Amino acid sequence: KAGVTQTPRYLIKTRGQQVTLSCSPISGHRSVSWYQQTPGQGLQFLFEYFSETQRNKGNFPGRFSGRQFSNSRSEMNVSTLELGDSALYLCASSLTDINTGELFFGEGSRLTVL
Amino acid sequence: AQSVAQPEDQVNVAEGNPLTVKCTYSVSGNPYLFWYVQYPNRGLQFLLKYITGDNLVKGSYGFEAEFNKSQTSFHLKKPSALVSDSALYFCAVRAPDSGGYQKVTFGTGTKLQVIP
Numbered sequence: 223k224a225g226v227t228q229t230p231r232y233l234i235k236t237r238g239q240q241v242t243l244s245c246s247p248i249s250g251h252r253s254v255s256w257y258q259q260t261p262g263q264g265l266q267f268l269f270e271y272f273s274e275t276q277r278n279k280g281n282f283p284g285r286f287s288g289r290q291f292s293n294s295r296s297e298m299n300v301s302t303l304e305l306g307d308s309a310l311y312l313c314a315s316s317l318t319d320i321n322t323g324e325l326f327f328g329e330g331s332r333l334t335v336l
Numbered sequence: 337a338q339s340v341a342q343p344e345d346q347v348n349v350a351e352g353n354p355l356t357v358k359c360t361y362s363v364s365g366n367p368y369l370f371w372y373v374q375y376p377n378r379g380l381q382f383l384l385k386y387i388t389g390d391n392l393v394k395g396s397y398g399f400e401a402e403f404n405k406s407q408t409s410f411h412l413k414k415p416s417a418l419v420s421d422s423a424l425y426f427c428a429v430r431a432p433d434s435g436g437y438q439k440v441t442f443g444t445g446t447k448l449q450v451i452p
Contacts, residue, residue: 226379255440265380265426265442278439312379322368322387322430325440327379 224248226328228313234334240301243331247294247315253277254296255325256288259310268311271296300333308335338363338431342443349417350451357412357446359427368430368438369410371401373423374445380426386410397421417450424448 227246235241247254255270255278267280271290288298294315300307310332314325339362349355361367368387372380384395386403394400401412412425427443 257442264444267440267442270439314380322385324370324382324385325372325380326382327372329377329379 226313226315226326228311228328228331230331231329232332232334234336235303236336237303237305239303240299241303241333242297242299243311243313243333245296245298245313245315245328247296247313248317248326251315251317251326252294253316253318254290254294255314255316256296256298257312257314258282259312259330260308265312268298303335305335308333338367338429338439338441340427340429340441340443342425342427342446344446345444346447346449348449348451351419352416355414355417355421355448355450357425357427357448359410359412359443360408361410361427361429362408363429363431365431369401369403370428370430370440371395371399371410371412372426372428372442374426375423383412383425417448419450419452422448422450 229244253272256268257265259265269288270278274290285301290296310330312330314327317323341360370385371383374380383399384393386393391403399414424445424447426445430438430440
């Protein structure tokens with residue numbers, strides 16, 4: 223069974239640009255969540271989607287947005303990039319909607335903002 | 337608001353010795369607790385979880401964790417450390433938020449260094 227796939231793995235952008243990251247969950251998983259990982263702030267929850275609906279959102283500005291498609295694939299978008307947005311962005315999928323299940327993570331998209 | 341604390345940034349242990357990585361949590365309601373491990377430049381991998389039932393849970397790679405409700409702790413343990421256990425360990429809690437949905441909060445991570 224294929225794992226969680228994130229693309230692209232690495233990307234470099236400049237301030238003010240926007241970026242779109244993609245996540246394909248494990249087949250059959252309907253819940254997808256996104257996290258930002260930085261050395262200073264650790265692992266921070268961005269948002270979670272289930273069946274195309276945003277179910278939860280973390281404390282990030284509106285420049286961070288996401289969506290989920292009918293096939294459960296998800297994208298997140300960051301507009302007007304800032305230097306502080308440089309981070310590893312992790313996507314995770316989960317089988318159950320009750321969420322007592324564990325998260326399965328992709329290997330991440332490493333974003334560098336210059 | 338829920339929170340997770342991992343009080344040690346780094347834990348050093350000699351190979352073959354027992355290891356403990358500490359985690360305490362604060363939630364309203366019953367917590368669902370998880371441990372994940374992250375190897376360099378990789379995503380997180382699930383190790384084990386506590387949902388309900390037996391307070392001692394066993395997971396992957398010989399790890400186990402004990403849920404202690406009175407101390408609000410969920411420490412990760414292994415009887416005999418291996419050099420290959422060296423990695424970054426995250427404790428996480430899921431508990432209902434005010435909207436009724438379960439939100440996940442991660443600790444800051446503990447770097448485990450197993451010394452040969």
